Amino acid sequence: QKEVEQNSGPLSVPEGAIASLNCTYSDRGSQSFFWYRQYSGKSPELIMFIYSNGDKEDGRFTAQLNKASQYVSLLIRDSQPSDSATYLCAVNMNSGNTPLVFGKGTRLSVIA
């Protein structure tokens, strides 16, 4: 069973703090990892992707991947109220018919 697990939240952080969103996955052979942001009533939009172990930074966002622990996280520095959304983790498990599996998402609320 291919699974991607996320804490549903809500995760509440004060404005300016670091928000940490976590995701675990079941398939050790997974090769690519994606974070999407979904505002209420909108479609998911890609914010980060990572393929290799370690950190990848893009502006206020950092994706962290640890394949040995089957764990990927997203850090949002200097959180803003506009970051309030649901964050979806997606993992390309590259096995079976359908490679891409989404988690159910974590709802983030940034309090001004």
Add this chain to the structure above:
Amino acid sequence: GAGVSQSPSNKVTEKGKDVELRCDPISGHTALYWYRQSLGQGLEFLIYFQGNSAPDKSGLPSDRFSAERTGGSVSTLTIQRTQQEDSAVYLCASSLSSNSPLHFGNGTRLTVT
């Protein structure tokens, strides 16, 4: 450039009628997914097309649902004899390859009355 285009953006239909939802993926994208999302819920996988391979239909909730992708481009999701529980947002997404990021369309909001 053009993104993933879905039509119609909204569809209201009576219970028992058939509906067709259309998805135009980004040109050159070989992978295409359909998802369903009910209010406040996560993405529910429906069907996956990759190039000329047989589609993965394992997510279709019943035999009232079907989808096709013509010429490796445009896809149509058909729901026959719609039920009220079919009411949801139907999202289409495409990617350059099976290992690339997905790009989502704006979705079709289906309401079955």
